[in-house]
Amino acid sequence: SFSEGMKAFVAHCKEQNYSARYIGSLVADFHRNLLKGGIYLYPTSKKAPNGKLRLMYECNPLAFIVEQAGGRSSNGRRRTLELEPNDLHERCPLLIGENVFNFHGSDDSYYEEWFEDVEDGWIAGVNFQEHVVREMRQYNVDSYVNFGGQLDELPWRTYPPRKLFEVVDSLLQRRLG
Numbered sequence: 043s044f045s046e047g048m049k050a051f052v053a054h055c056k057e058q059n060y061s062a063r064y065i066g067s068l069v070a071d072f073h074r075n076l077l078k079g080g081i082y083l084y085p086t087s088k089k090a091p092n093g094k095l096r097l098m099y100e101c102n103p104l105a106f107i108v109e110q111a112g113g114r115s116s117n118g119r120r121r122t123l124e125l126e127p128n129d130l131h132e133r134c135p136l137l138i139g140e141n142v143f144n145f146h147g148s149d150d151s152y153y154e155e156w157f158e159d160v161e162d163g164w165i166a167g168v169n170f171q172e173h174v175v176r177e178m179r180q181y182n183v184d185s186y187v188n189f190g191g192q193l194d195e196l197p198w199r200t201y202p203p204r205k206l207f208e209v210v211d212s213l214l215q216r217r218l219g
Contacts, residue, residue: 048085072104076111079165081139085118097127101136107124112173113140164188164214188214
C-alpha cells in the first residue's frame with residue numbers, strides 16, 4: 043500500500059483525466075515517457091519501505107538520462123543523483139519524468155487560469171532549462187511567468203523553502219516595480 047500522499051497524487055491525476063500505463067518493465071515504461079511525455083512512479087510502499095529499484099544501476103542511470111532531456115528524478119524528497127549510496131545494491135523509490143511545464147506546453151489556457159488564481163502575486167521560473175524557455179516562448183506562455191536574469195543564477199537547491207521564496211520575492215518586487 044502506498045502513502046496517503048501518493049494515493050492523493052494518483053487520485054488527483056485520475057480526476058484530471060490523465061492516463062496511466064504500466065508495461066511492467068522500467069526501461070520500456072521510461073522510454074515511452076521520454077518519447078511521449080509523462081512520469082514514472084515507483085514509490086515506497088508498506089512491502090518495500092525503502093523502495094524497490096536499485097539506486098546505483100537502475101535509478102541513477104535513468105536519472106542522468108532524464109536530466110539531460112530536461113526532466114527530473116527524485117526519491118520523493120531529494121534529487122536522485124544527489125543520493126549517496128551506502129551499499130552497492132541499495133534500494134530507493136523513484137519518481138522520474140518530464141518537467142511539469144512540458145506537460146501543458148501547447149495549452150496556454152492552463153497557465154492563464156493559473157495566473158488568474160495568483161491575483162496580486164507572481165509566478166517565477168527559477169533555473170529553467172533552455173528548451174522549456176523556448177517552448178514557453180513558442181506558445182506565448184512566457185507572458186504569465188517571470189524567468190531569466192538573476193532567477194537563472196540562484197543556487198535554489200541550497201535554500202530552505204521560505205528563504206527561497208524571500209529571495210525570489212525580493213528579485214521580483216524590484217523587477218515588477
